[in-house]
Amino acid sequence: MGLHQAMSAAAAPRIVRIVAGMIRNDQGRVLLVRKRGAEVFQQPGGKRDAGDQDDLHTLARELKEELGCTMQRDGAQLLGCFSASAANEPGCVVEAIVYEVRASGPFTACAEIEALQWVDPAQPGDLPIAQLSREQLLPLMIPKP
Ligand SMILES: Nc1nc2c([nH]c(=O)n2[C@H]2C[C@H](O)[C@@H](COP(=O)(O)OP(=O)(O)OP(=O)(O)O)O2)c(=O)[nH]1
Numbered sequence: 001m002g003l004h005q006a007m008s009a010a011a012a013p014r015i016v017r018i019v020a021g022m023i024r025n026d027q028g029r030v031l032l033v034r035k036r037g038a039e040v041f042q043q044p045g046g047k048r049d050a051g052d053q054d055d056l057h058t059l060a061r062e063l064k065e066e067l068g069c070t071m072q073r074d075g076a077q078l079l080g081c082f083s084a085s086a087a088n089e090p091g092c093v094v095e096a097i098v099y100e101v102r103a104s105g106p107f108t109a110c111a112e113i114e115a116l117q118w119v120d121p122a123q124p125g126d127l128p129i130a131q132l133s134r135e136q137l138l139p140l141m142i143p144k145p
Helices: 003-011 055-067 131-140
Strands: 015-022 030-035 070-085 093-104 113-119
Touching (some): 015 055, 015 070, 015 131, 030 055, 055 113, 070 131
């Protein structure tokens, strides 16, 4: 590796790839979660496991683990791939493949989730929210006039 390549490799932030889910309730509120020890709320979801067959499999597994709910694969809508500073890993960039999905509850804080919150995407208030959700994902969920 030449000096130039070495310098750009050192400067490149580590990329954390995740699959994240947008779940809306009947009032148009979006479900956010906060992990134990974390300060900010974010979308449910997480990293792909070796045994996962595809992104929706990853998402269904994470939603079951984190919220105890059952995701419906049918009707899942790919919203796109988005990136921002990773909320819980300083110096890393999160790259998220994001789906809007339906899931049947009840929704409860399970495993490493300490709190969950249904948030009005147009008025998230002063809830601490991870950059990706606050700046990119919640705005997608604001109903068009
Ligand atoms: N799940 C999720 N992670 C996010 C979001 N926004 C954001 O910055 N991140 C960051 C938090 C972490 O720094 C990183 C990895 O997410 P994660 O901690 O949910 O992944 P995971 O459950 O599979 O990982 P792990 O606890 O097993 O290490 O991505 C988001 O909306 N959803």
